[in-house]
Amino acid sequence: MGVERAVRARGITKYYGDVVALDGVDLDIAAGQVHGLVGPNGAGKTTLLGLLLGLSGYDAGSLEILGAPTRRTLAVPDGVAGFVDGPGLYPALTARANLAALASLQRYGAGTAAAVDRALEDVGLGDVADDRVRGFSLGMRQRLGLAAALLTNPRLLVLDEPANGLDPAGRRHVHDVLTRLAGDGCAVVLSSHRMDDLAQLCAEVTLLTGGRVVFSGPMAKLAAESGVIDYRVVTASGDETVVRGVAALDALVARVIGDGGAIRELAPVVPPLEAAFLALTEGTRS
Amino acid sequence: MSTAIVEPAGPADRDEELPPARPAPLGAGYRFELTKLIAQWRMRGVLLACWLVPALFVGVVSRQSSLPSDTVFGRWMNATGWAGALVVLAFCCSWALPLLTSLVAGDAFAVEDRLGTWRHLLLAVRSPHRIFVAKTLASLTVILAMVVGLAVSGVVGGLVAVGNHPLVGLDGRSLDPGDAATRVLLAWLAVLMPTLAFAAIGLLGSIVLGRSPMGLLVPAVLALALNLLQLLPLPVMVRLALPSASFLTWRGLFTTPMQTGPLLVALVVDVAWAVVALAAAYWLFLRRDFAVLANDGGGRRALVAAVVPLAAVTGLSVLALALFSPASGAGIRKGQLEESLSTVFAHLYRMQTSELHQASVTEQQLAASTSCDKGGDLVDDVGPGNDWRCVVSWHVPGSSVVGQAIYQLDVTADGRYVADGDGPKEVNGFFTLHTADGDVPNPLWQVDGLVDLLNPTAQHSTKE
Numbered sequence: 001m002g003v004e005r006a007v008r009a010r011g012i013t014k015y016y017g018d019v020v021a022l023d024g025v026d027l028d029i030a031a032g033q034v035h036g037l038v039g040p041n042g043a044g045k046t047t048l049l050g051l052l053l054g055l056s057g058y059d060a061g062s063l064e065i066l067g068a069p070t071r072r073t074l075a076v077p078d079g080v081a082g083f084v085d086g087p088g089l090y091p092a093l094t095a096r097a098n099l100a101a102l103a104s105l106q107r108y109g110a111g112t113a114a115a116v117d118r119a120l121e122d123v124g125l126g127d128v129a130d131d132r133v134r135g136f137s138l139g140m141r142q143r144l145g146l147a148a149a150l151l152t153n154p155r156l157l158v159l160d161e162p163a164n165g166l167d168p169a170g171r172r173h174v175h176d177v178l179t180r181l182a183g184d185g186c187a188v189v190l191s192s193h194r195m196d197d198l199a200q201l202c203a204e205v206t207l208l209t210g211g212r213v214v215f216s217g218p219m220a221k222l223a224a225e226s227g228v229i230d231y232r233v234v235t236a237s238g239d240e241t242v243v244r245g246v247a248a249l250d251a252l253v254a255r256v257i258g259d260g261g262a263i264r265e266l267a268p269v270v271p272p273l274e275a276a277f278l279a280l281t282e283g284t285r286s
Numbered sequence: 287m288s289t290a291i292v293e294p295a296g297p298a299d300r301d302e303e304l305p306p307a308r309p310a311p312l313g314a315g316y317r318f319e320l321t322k323l324i325a326q327w328r329m330r331g332v333l334l335a336c337w338l339v340p341a342l343f344v345g346v347v348s349r350q351s352s353l354p355s356d357t358v359f360g361r362w363m364n365a366t367g368w369a370g371a372l373v374v375l376a377f378c379c380s381w382a383l384p385l386l387t388s389l390v391a392g393d394a395f396a397v398e399d400r401l402g403t404w405r406h407l408l409l410a411v412r413s414p415h416r417i418f419v420a421k422t423l424a425s426l427t428v429i430l431a432m433v434v435g436l437a438v439s440g441v442v443g444g445l446v447a448v449g450n451h452p453l454v455g456l457d458g459r460s461l462d463p464g465d466a467a468t469r470v471l472l473a474w475l476a477v478l479m480p481t482l483a484f485a486a487i488g489l490l491g492s493i494v495l496g497r498s499p500m501g502l503l504v505p506a507v508l509a510l511a512l513n514l515l516q517l518l519p520l521p522v523m524v525r526l527a528l529p530s531a532s533f534l535t536w537r538g539l540f541t542t543p544m545q546t547g548p549l550l551v552a553l554v555v556d557v558a559w560a561v562v563a564l565a566a567a568y569w570l571f572l573r574r575d576f577a578v579l580a581n582d583g584g585g586r587r588a589l590v591a592a593v594v595p596l597a598a599v600t601g602l603s604v605l606a607l608a609l610f611s612p613a614s615g616a617g618i619r620k621g622q623l624e625e626s627l628s629t630v631f632a633h634l635y636r637m638q639t640s641e642l643h644q645a646s647v648t649e650q651q652l653a654a655s656t657s658c659d660k661g662g663d664l665v666d667d668v669g670p671g672n673d674w675r676c677v678v679s680w681h682v683p684g685s686s687v688v689g690q691a692i693y694q695l696d697v698t699a700d701g702r703y704v705a706d707g708d709g710p711k712e713v714n715g716f717f718t719l720h721t722a723d724g725d726v727p728n729p730l731w732q733v734d735g736l737v738d739l740l741n742p743t744a745q746h747s748t749k750e
Contacts, residue, residue, distance in 0.1 A: 054412075055405055055576055073576075074412045081409070088406020092325035101318045105410045142451040148406075219367035 004067070006156045006187030012045055014211075021047040023211040029204075030156070031191060034182045036198040036219075037191040039208035040281050045160075045191045048208065049084045052076075052158045052189060066155055075120040082158030082189075087145020091134035093124055095144050098133060102148050106128060115250070119147040124173050138165025146174060150181075157181060157188045163197050175201055195273040203227035209281045223272040227279045234265035242269060309413035315420035322397075323390070323428050326671045332389060336435035341443030344370030348447045358537060358702060358734060359455070361727075363402040363444075366451035368466040370444030371437065372540075375473055376435055379533035383481045384509030386432050388634035391488030392502040393572070394425045399497040404576050417692055418571050422489060422564070429485050430478075437474040454701075454729070456736040457541040457626070473536040476549060480532035483556040484509065486563035487529075487596075493567050493574075494592045519670050519699050521608035522617030522739045523682070526599055528550045534700045537736055547740035548701075551611075557601050562595045587604030618697055620667035621676065624656040625737045627693065627705060630680045631656070634729040641726055647683045654680040660697070672696040678704070689713065690728070 015024040022044045029035045038043050050056050051063060055074035063070050068077045075087040089098050120126045123143040128136070133144065142165055149157055157178075163171050170258040178188050178201060192198055198205055200220070205222055207215040215222055228245045233239075235256055243252050249266075256263060268275070323329050337460040347354065347363060348370055354360035354532035357376050362369035377626040398404045453466035461469065482507040491504030500507075512530035513674050526533060538545025570591055632649040639647055660667045674695035682689050691713045694703040707714025707730055 050405075052407060053405075055408060074307075074408065076307065080307070083409075084405060086402060086405035089402065090322055090325070092322065092327075097321070097325075101321060102410050103315045105318060173430070180487065 003254050005065055006031045008064040012058050012063055015061040020211050025213055027206060029094060029173055029187050031187050032182050032185045033203050034178060034188040034190060034201045036202035036205035037189060038205060038277060043208040044211040045208055046084050049158050049191055051161055053082055079155035081149040081152040081154035084160040084196050088139055089133045089139055089144060094130050094132050096129040097118060099151055103151055106152060112240045115151060121151045122150055122177055139167060139170045142166060143219040144172060155186055157186055160191045161190060163194055195271060195277065197238060199273055207280055220278045225276040225280055229272060229275055230269040231262060232267055232269050236262035236264050304437045307412055309416050310411040312416050312419060315411050315416050319420045319424035320427060323424055323469040333432060336432040337439050340436050340439035344374060344440055344443035344449040345447040348444065362454055364448060367444030367448040368453040368470050371440035371470050374436060374440035379477060384484050384505045384600050385430060387481060387484040388503055388506040390428050390502055391425045392492050394421045394489055395492040396497055396501045403551055408576050414572050417570055422715040426485060429481060433478060433481060456537060458630035459542050460637065467718040469539045472539050476532060477552050479556040480529055483529045483559040490563045490567040490592050493571050494589055516700060518669040519616045521615060523604050523611055526557055527603035528609055529556055532556050541736055545738040547738060558599050562599050565596050566592050574675055582689045611740060616669040616699060617738045618669055618701060622737040623658050626737050627676055627678060628656045628734050629733045630652040634667055634733055637729045641721055643722060652680040653685045654678055688709040695746050701739045703735050705733045705735060707731045
């Protein structure tokens with residue numbers, strides 16, 4: 001099955017003075033794909049998200065957003081929405097007023113009120129629509145930021161740590177919204193430090209470190225980069241053992257079962273995605 | 287399942303090429319900025335105060351026996367409602383207007399740094415140019431609403447508390463209520479320009495200093511510094527080249543003829559400050575990199591880019607005034623004071639005779655003249671100070687007698703003076719007059735006057 005490309009970046013390089021923030025970054029994101037962006041602090045994730053949103057230009061390379069070449073600041077086409085470094089909200093305004101102002105700036109005419117209500121309901125904030133944002137928790141602000149992005153009917157949604165401050169129910173709600181959007185053909189670029197979120201949502205992931213892409217591809221392929229993993233095994237008798245690698249794990253399990261015992265718990269000490277992340281980023285550092 | 291990404295058609299093949307998203311309409315941006323400003327409780331509180339406090343102040347003070355006579359027109363607050371509006375104006379010019387511009391314009395851009403909303407706003411509006419214009423217009427709208435509130439409230443409070451009576455001008459002439467109303471309106475209009483100049487400086491400070499509290503305080507700190515400078519006996523060309531000059535020169539509207547020279551010069555200087563400050567603010571704002579949150583506009587280069595143009599405006603203004611102004615030095619000369627005090631005295635003498643129910647006289651019949659001396663023989667008769675002593679002489683109508691009255695003058699560097707009567711008691715030595723209707727304030731006891739700093743009259747009168 002072939003799909004349109006939402007983002008195509010080739011050799012993107014961006015400097016801040018003498019500092020190289022992005023160094024020859026290639027990135028492909030298909031329409032309808034949820035794409036994760038991970039990396040240690042200072043890897044260039046925020047810079048890359050800013051470029052996708054059109055918040056700044058770049059110094060070398062080429063970038064196409066929704067099929068339109070972009071180079072200058074604010075040159076991205078309609079249909080791109082999202083936030084970096086948290087949603088921008090005005091605490092003195094109500095949730096509804098924040099969205100209504102945004103709608104009026106983006107030339108919504110008739111139907112603005114309905115669109116605002118729908119966006120608030122989508123993120124589960126319909127009950128607090130007329131409360132001032134000043135009293136909102138971090139999680140509620142994150143959801144309101146997502147509602148602001150939904151208001152624009154995005155075809156490329158760029159979100160920086162959208163699960164910050166969300167409780168499990170709120171996280172599930174946001175996951176559902178993002179999954180539905182992707183199903184409708186919207187490309188979602190998601191930066192997060194939570195590998196479990198990325199594992200649940202993303203089809204593909206790009207790992208940045210030091211402004212360079214060290215991995216880009218399907219999640220399953222990233223897990224395979226994790227190298228030798230330590231596993232923690234707890235038997236029915238309460239014995240806890242940590243073994244390194246699949247072969248040692250197989251041997252241990254066979255022995256326990258052979259002795260007539262049972263396994264109560266078996267899990268990697270560090271999840272594979274996290275292990276892969278650490279292996280790739282530390283490898284780059286060294 | 288593998289997903290193949292297909293290359294989108296080239297621009298020539300595509301049904302429609304995707305242009306960059308259009309910027310938000312300026313009107314929508316302006317309304318959004320206005321909404322954000324008004325939504326702040328402190329802004330609503332200040333707006334309410336601007337529309338209520340002056341009326342309450344004027345209403346209460348006008349009914350007291352002790353009036354703020356140190357403030358220009360303060361001594362007339364219980365005589366006419368128009369004086370109250372002018373006392374409010376004088377107070378506003380000293381502190382309130384720079385503080386209001388600080389509160390509104392000084393925070394216009396910094397608030398986005400504080401809230402971390404720049405990226406959101408930029409994505410929503412998609413034009414730094416329109417953001418700048420919308421923020422500037424919204425700030426000026428709120429400031430204008432505050433100034434109008436102060437003016438209307440002061441006038442209404444005065445008219446309700448005291449009434450629509452003639453106002454004594456700074457040359458002693460009695461201005462009928464219609465004339466007084468026109469001049470009060472002109473005076474408030476005159477201070478709009480320096481207010482806008484300070485607002486522009488506030489916007490510039492807000493951009494340059496970002497979330498730093500100093501950004502919020504720039505107009506107030508500048509006003510404080512300029513107020514201190516205005517106390518010094520600076521050369522008149524420096525005094526009028528400062529953006530705060532119009533906060534004082536409106537008083538020239540209350541003489542006949544009006545002292546329009548200093549007022550117009552100060553207004554031109556204000557326009558120059560406003561234009562240069564706004565241009566510098568715009569230039570700096572459009573060069574800001576919003577992708578870097580740590581960069582909130584500050585930095586030595588931005589500071590220099592803000593300060594150098596304004597210093598250049600001041601320098602050029604001083605130079606232009608030095609080349610083209612007829613005045614020199616502090617702008618206060620013996621001849622000017624003598625002429626001014628003679629005029630004030632003659633007008634107020636007529637008022638006194640009227641209050642005493644004596645036969646009416648005219649200024650021409652009085653032919654008042656004044657002789658002034660500053661600080662005795664060892665001091666030049668020039669410049670501000672509280673050591674001026676003047677003797678006013680006039681022809682007593684119907685006789686050959688020449689009356690004389692003594693005044694001690696406190697002349698400030700801005701050209702205003704207060705002449706304190708020193709006798710004789712029957713003329714100017716006592717603060718009340720005994721009339722058939724009871725005791726009334728003696729208009730000749732303490733008088734306010736104003737010399738035109740740009741009037742070249744008798745510029746060479748120094749101590750011989």
